[in-house]
Amino acid sequence: MSVEKYPNNPMLGHRKIIDGKVGKYVWQTYKEVYDFVIRVGNAIRICGVEEGGNSCIYSANSQSGL
Structure with missing residues (x-):
């Protein structure tokens, strides 16, 4: 709703x-x-993950040295 408002x-x-x-x-x-x-959701669907299916996104959440 916030994106619409x-x-x-x-x-x-x-x-x-x-x-x-x-x-x-x-x-x-x-x-x-x-x-x-x-766009990310559509890309996950294109990879074959069905509605209700499971997927994982792995990423770093910080940079070292900060």
């Missing part, structure tokens, strides 16, 4: 590190995040 509001942010220094936040809107989630 507030598509252009900031939703997900991260800070870039430039020359070892933490920069300002860079934000993605509700609409941008929603579109990305839909």
Whole structure:
């Protein structure tokens, strides 16, 4: 519902590190995040995972040295 009500509001942010220094936040809107989630879901379906099936996404959640 939030993406319909507030598509252009900031939703997900991260800070870039430039020359070892933490920069300002860079934000993605509700609409941008929603579109990305839909694309990831479609890609998982294309790989053969059926509705109600299980899958796993493995990723690092932080960078070493920060």
